[in-house]
Amino acid sequence: MTTTAHPRPDVALPRNERLAAIDEFAYRLRHNVINMGQEQGQGYVGQALGAADILATVYGDHLRFRADDPHWDGRDRFLLSTGHYAIGLYAALAEAGIISRDELLTYGSDDSRLPMSGMSTYTPGMEISGGSLGHGLPIAVGMALGLRHQDSPARVFNFLSDGELDEGSTWEAAMSAHHHRLGNLIAMVDINALQADGATSGVLSTEPVHDKWTACGWRTYRVDGNDTGALLDAFDAAIAEAAPAGSPAIVLCDTRVGKGVPLLETREKAHFMRIDEDEWQICRDQLTAGHNREDVR
Numbered sequence: 001m002t003t004t005a006h007p008r009p010d011v012a013l014p015r016n017e018r019l020a021a022i023d024e025f026a027y028r029l030r031h032n033v034i035n036m037g038q039e040q041g042q043g044y045v046g047q048a049l050g051a052a053d054i055l056a057t058v059y060g061d062h063l064r065f066r067a068d069d070p071h072w073d074g075r076d077r078f079l080l081s082t083g084h085y086a087i088g089l090y091a092a093l094a095e096a097g098i099i100s101r102d103e104l105l106t107y108g109s110d111d112s113r114l115p116m117s118g119m120s121t122y123t124p125g126m127e128i129s130g131g132s133l134g135h136g137l138p139i140a141v142g143m144a145l146g147l148r149h150q151d152s153p154a155r156v157f158n159f160l161s162d163g164e165l166d167e168g169s170t171w172e173a174a175m176s177a178h179h180h181r182l183g184n185l186i187a188m189v190d191i192n193a194l195q196a197d198g199a200t201s202g203v204l205s206t207e208p209v210h211d212k213w214t215a216c217g218w219r220t221y222r223v224d225g226n227d228t229g230a231l232l233d234a235f236d237a238a239i240a241e242a243a244p245a246g247s248p249a250i251v252l253c254d255t256r257v258g259k260g261v262p263l264l265e266t267r268e269k270a271h272f273m274r275i276d277e278d279e280w281q282i283c284r285d286q287l288t289a290g291h292n293r294e295d296v297r
Contacts, residue, residue, distance in 0.1 A: 015232070018061055022228045025095055026056035027291045030260050032091035034283050036107040036114075042274040043108070043116065046257040046264055047161075048088030050226070051190045054253050055092040057231040058157060058188070062239060067097035070124040076154050077147075079140050082161045082190070083130020086118035089159075098125040134167030136160060137187065141173045144185040148244045155242055158187040163195040165206040171216070178217030183246025186238050187218075190225065192255045194271055209252060218250045225253025261286050 029052045037045040058078065066072040080089050087107065094101045099113075106112035113122045118130040128139055140158035147154050164170050177185050191209070193200050200206070213220040221238060223230035231253065238249035258264030258273075261283045267273060275283070 019228055019232060022053075022056050022060045022232065023294070025060035025092075026052045026228065027260075027287070028095050029056055029088070029091045030287055031284065032094055032101065032104055033087055034261075034280060034287065036087055036091065036104050037273075037275065038277075038280045039105055040108045040116075041277065042272065043087055044084045044271075045087065045273050045275065046267070046271070047082075047085050047190070047192065048091065049261060049264065050192050050255040050257045050259045051085060051088050051159075051253075052091075052259065053226050053228050053231060054159070054188055054190060054251075054255070055088055056095075057228060057235055059092045059096050061232065062235050063096075063157065064154070065096070065098070065125075070098055074152070074154055077127050077140075077143055077156045078125075079127050079136050079143070079156065079158045080118050080130055081128075081136020081140075081159055081164060082133065083117040083119075085159070085161070085190075086114070086116065086123075086126075086130065089118060089126065090114050090123070093123070093125045096125075099123070133161070133164045134169040136164070137170050137173035137177075140185055140187070141177050141180070141182060144177070144182040144248075145180055148182070148184060151244075153244075155184045155186060155239075156182075158185065160187060160189045162189055162191040162193065162200050162206065162209075163203075165189065165209065166195075166204045171212075174213065174216040174218065177248040181245045182248045183241065183243040185248040186235075186242060187248065187250040189250065189252050190255055191252055192257050194257055213250050213252070217247060219247050220250055220252065222252040222254070225255035226259050260290055262290075 033048040037043050063076050065075045093099045107114045108116045120126045120129045140156050144156040210222050221234040223234045234251045
């Protein structure tokens, strides 16, 4: 018996049911992130909370995989280019059934399979090791090309950050993907407007980013990355035209660091957060209260 993410577009569930499942996935993912962060008292919690809706849309609705066989040849490949977002991906892997929720509490500990920066040699479901930015999309291009040569229907999903758009290697890979007509490549960018050195606009402005990806030959969508309805529609559109040969697609996602937890959404130093012990339960309470309000609406 094999297991896959649920539900997926090819299951043809009504849109409202798909959205409800994605929203619930994102809510549980955010709780996982808070629980993991408390183990260390700090970390890249803000990015993971902000990107939760993106991860939930992909893992909870679109990605083809077998939870009991992470190396299944027919799986879609999800490449986390931003290794420091690993806390968010671990939370998604747990909700997808690839790792257990109990294992999440070993995050960042000695001998854990869940290091603070993603390592493919340690973690089931982690396709590449992350660290220095700008490597993910070049690897994704090579992987998508290789899968096409193998006549595989698998797709490659690559998660990038807006900080990675500072890297020349990213744009070389973007042009290569268009040149090789990698229609089996779907990228996404978490545009949270923040980098380690400050606001993205102050470090190196990349706008107009939509126009740049379009000029590179990509099918480009820009949405509110914390609006699961907009995300679902964008990924549906991107995947509808996915093919071994064709135009690659990218979903540009404007997100808010710390989304879902007002205490963290307004924190000044939000790239790497240190959170006091008495604040973790406040984070959980705010997350639950916000989710309950959404349910009422």
